[in-house]
Amino acid sequence: MPVLSAVAVDPVPGGEDPVTVTVESVDAMGAVLRVWWLRPRASPGLIAPxxxxxxxxxxR
Known part of the structure; x- marks a missing residue:
């Protein structure tokens, strides 16, 4: 199995909502990644796709 690294590119530099990437699964055929917005606590829901x-x- 490869070692996998995934880094989100901030679409709005200096924006208020950071993003994070999760690696959900990896196999010989590919990988499944999900990207989430991290919201402030005052917003409904702490994360959003x-x-x-x-x-x-x-x-590697």
């Missing part, structure tokens, strides 16, 4: 975010993925 993010769209339109680029992710840099590297494997």
């Amino acid at each position: 993010a769209g339109g975010v680029q992710v840099h993925v590297t494997a």
